[in-house]
Amino acid sequence: MATLTLREIQKSYGSLSVIKNIDLEVADREFVVFVGPSGCGKSTLLRMIAGLEEISGGDLIIDGQRMNDIGPADRGLAMVFQSYALYPHMTVRQNMGFALRLARVPKAEREKKVAEAARILQLEPYLDRKPGQMSGGQRQRVAIGRAIVRNPKIFLFDEPLSNLDAALRGQMRIELARLHEELNATMIYVTHDQVEAMTMADKIVVLQAGVIEQVGTPLQLYHHPANLFVAGFIGSPRMNFLKGRVTGLDGTGLSVDLPSGARVALPVETATVGTGDAVTLGLRPEALRLDPQGPLGGTVRLVERLGGLTLIHVDLDRDGPVIVQIEGSDGTAPHQSVRLGVDPAAGQVFDGTGKALPHLVRHPLTH
Amino acid sequence: MRSSLTAQLLIAVLGWGIALLMFFPIFWMVLTSFKTEGAAIATPPQLIFAPTLESYAEVQSRADYLSFAFNSIAVSVGGTVLALAFAIPGAYAMAFHPSTRTRGTLLWMLSTKMLPPVGVLVPIYLLFRGAGLLDTRIGLILIYGLMNLPIVVWMLFTFFKEMPNDILEAGRMDGAKAWGEVWYLLLPLTLPGVASTGLLSLILCWNEAFWSLNLTSSAAAPLTTFIASFSSPEGLFFAKLSAASTVAVAPILVFGWLSQRQLVRGLTFGAVK
Ligand SMILES: Nc1ncnc2c1ncn2[C@@H]1O[C@H](COP(=O)(O)OP(=O)(O)O)[C@@H](O)[C@H]1O
Numbered sequence: 001m002a003t004l005t006l007r008e009i010q011k012s013y014g015s016l017s018v019i020k021n022i023d024l025e026v027a028d029r030e031f032v033v034f035v036g037p038s039g040c041g042k043s044t045l046l047r048m049i050a051g052l053e054e055i056s057g058g059d060l061i062i063d064g065q066r067m068n069d070i071g072p073a074d075r076g077l078a079m080v081f082q083s084y085a086l087y088p089h090m091t092v093r094q095n096m097g098f099a100l101r102l103a104r105v106p107k108a109e110r111e112k113k114v115a116e117a118a119r120i121l122q123l124e125p126y127l128d129r130k131p132g133q134m135s136g137g138q139r140q141r142v143a144i145g146r147a148i149v150r151n152p153k154i155f156l157f158d159e160p161l162s163n164l165d166a167a168l169r170g171q172m173r174i175e176l177a178r179l180h181e182e183l184n185a186t187m188i189y190v191t192h193d194q195v196e197a198m199t200m201a202d203k204i205v206v207l208q209a210g211v212i213e214q215v216g217t218p219l220q221l222y223h224h225p226a227n228l229f230v231a232g233f234i235g236s237p238r239m240n241f242l243k244g245r246v247t248g249l250d251g252t253g254l255s256v257d258l259p260s261g262a263r264v265a266l267p268v269e270t271a272t273v274g275t276g277d278a279v280t281l282g283l284r285p286e287a288l289r290l291d292p293q294g295p296l297g298g299t300v301r302l303v304e305r306l307g308g309l310t311l312i313h314v315d316l317d318r319d320g321p322v323i324v325q326i327e328g329s330d331g332t333a334p335h336q337s338v339r340l341g342v343d344p345a346a347g348q349v350f351d352g353t354g355k356a357l358p359h360l361v362r363h364p365l366t367h
Numbered sequence: 368m369r370s371s372l373t374a375q376l377l378i379a380v381l382g383w384g385i386a387l388l389m390f391f392p393i394f395w396m397v398l399t400s401f402k403t404e405g406a407a408i409a410t411p412p413q414l415i416f417a418p419t420l421e422s423y424a425e426v427q428s429r430a431d432y433l434s435f436a437f438n439s440i441a442v443s444v445g446g447t448v449l450a451l452a453f454a455i456p457g458a459y460a461m462a463f464h465p466s467t468r469t470r471g472t473l474l475w476m477l478s479t480k481m482l483p484p485v486g487v488l489v490p491i492y493l494l495f496r497g498a499g500l501l502d503t504r505i506g507l508i509l510i511y512g513l514m515n516l517p518i519v520v521w522m523l524f525t526f527f528k529e530m531p532n533d534i535l536e537a538g539r540m541d542g543a544k545a546w547g548e549v550w551y552l553l554l555p556l557t558l559p560g561v562a563s564t565g566l567l568s569l570i571l572c573w574n575e576a577f578w579s580l581n582l583t584s585s586a587a588a589p590l591t592t593f594i595a596s597f598s599s600p601e602g603l604f605f606a607k608l609s610a611a612s613t614v615a616v617a618p619i620l621v622f623g624w625l626s627q628r629q630l631v632r633g634l635t636f637g638a639v640k
């Protein structure tokens with residue numbers, strides 16, 4: 001049982017404000033991912049939760065108890081560092097047992113817990129090695145093992161996979177998700193990689209410049225981003241953005257005219273916009289399709305064939321470049337003229353300030 | 368290829384030259400200690416002579432070498448332990464929990480080494496007299512510890528700075544308090560640096576003469592005082608002085624020889640890691 005509440009948490013270095021009034025609830029056994037571009041304050045926030053960084057303002061509450069002034073040793077949390085931060089002079093066994101040794105846990109019990117963690121992480125053959133004699137992936141597992149052995153209230157991860165190669169990263173992602181399942185633990189995970197966030201999180205917190213942009217499940221963020229920043233950050237390939245003007249609105253949505261004269265109608269709430277307002281259309285690559293009757297016209301610049309997917313880069317006539325994602329292998333060739341259709345249920349409209357107009361058709365998995 | 372070989376040769380010759388130059392006074396001192404007083408001051412200096420141990424016998428009959436040597440060991444070890452005991456927590460705090468004044472504190476500590484010790488001799492002497500510390504080993508340990516503190520703090524600070532902060536933070540998350548971090552993580556991982564700092568402090572204490580000459584007379588007098596007692600304003604004393612000096616520096620020379628590997632390893636710690 002472990003819950004975490006952040007109430008108006010702030011951090012400043014001198015006059016530089018790095019974290020600005022963050023409010024957040026983390027439920028018991030939740031896997032929460034903080035994601036955002038480099039330098040947005042993810043690590044700082046995590047380190048404040050850990051107790052490694054002083055909190056400049058607000059309340060940090062763990063299991064109902066205010067923890068601002070409790071030292072890291074007494075918060076009952078465990079952290080996995082990007083650099084692994086293993087103790088180089090100790091064996092794997094000693095690394096994993098260090099916390100228990102400090103807590104004066106009897107040797108027999110210590111050995112049992114280390115053995116259990118080693119079994120979960122398949123580290124048994126390496127228990128008597130020093131970290132220097134292990135590969136990056138193995139070291140990472142030792143760092144995780146060190147956290148598991150303590151049976152912490154909350155696991156904290158700071159970009160734990162960013163020093164691994166792509167294949168290993170994919171494998172560790174699955175392993176971490178499995179671990180979350182198996183340990184039934186509350187986890188907070190920091191990354192700048194939206195794929196890690198999408199694949200592992202129960203709840204994603206998108207940060208930018210020390211502010212929360214949106215909190216939600218992966219699919220909520222993907223299908224109903226709150227603003228341009230989240231829309232552009234989540235999803236790969238990136239969402240296509242097209243500038244246009246509102247030309248008509250009613251209870252069922254609005255229509256937008258693009259510079260080329262093409263008209264697109266989308267079912268969104270229109271309370272906050274009027275005819276003539278400048279807006280941005282957000283169309284995911286899979287919300288576009290090749291359609292001889294479609295409203296958008298352009299020339300194919302490049303085709304990426306991934307086998308199961310085809311990514312077609314199209315320069316629209318006067319409306320800008322877009323990427324179209326099509327299932328399966330497609331024969332479209334560069335320099336070809338194409339027309340594109342739009343799936344209205346998957347399109348977004350952002351007002352002049354970048355805020356999304358709420359969609360009238362909610363994706364069924366985002367309730 | 369050719370030019371790099373020439374450069375290597377040049378460096379080797381230069382290195383040997385400097386080493387010989389620095390070693391020569393010690394060599395001459397040892398040589399002189401085996402001469403008679405007459406031969407010691409002969410011009411031109413004699414390289415070939417009949418060696419004699421009479422200076423050593425004279426030195427031992429006039430003063431008890433072992434008691435001086437014991438004092439030297441006691442005050443050197445004591446002063447070094449004292450300096451380390453204060454410098455390790457101090458350097459830890461400055462390296463891992465710096466404040467805006469840390470830089471200034473470090474510079475200020477170093478600046479105290481720029482003051483000639485004789486400038487504070489009178490106040491220190493009076494303080495020692497008042498506290499009953501004159502001619503005591505405790506008094507000398509105190510002064511040696513404080514004398515080396517700035518250098519020891521500086522060296523430890525530099526070594527500690529090499530240590531990745533992450534590892535200490537991991538220890539903190541694992542439940543270590545400040546002492547646990549220092550004892551289980553920082554010291555084991557910076558041991559070569561800490562050891563070479565200790566060795567340097569030992570050598571500096573061993574060779575210190577100003578304070579020992581002024582603050583001790585007999586009971587706590589170390590070997591530097593023992594040497595000085597063989598220089599006299601009249602008569603011949605060079606051979607005896609050389610003999611006394613030889614027996615005084617012999618232990619630290621042997622010690623330095625044995626620990627040179629450790630010293631070099633410590634002083635190049637950052638580069639190798
Ligand atoms: N000790 C510090 N002093 C001043 N600024 C800092 C310090 N640590 C971090 N920052 C600043 O705080 C911001 C957030 O840093 P960080 O939390 O490490 O970002 P992230 O982990 O999201 O990449 C950055 O702009 C960084 O420059």
Ligand SMILES: [Mg+2]
Pocket residue numbers: 042043044159
């Ligand atoms: Mg970071």
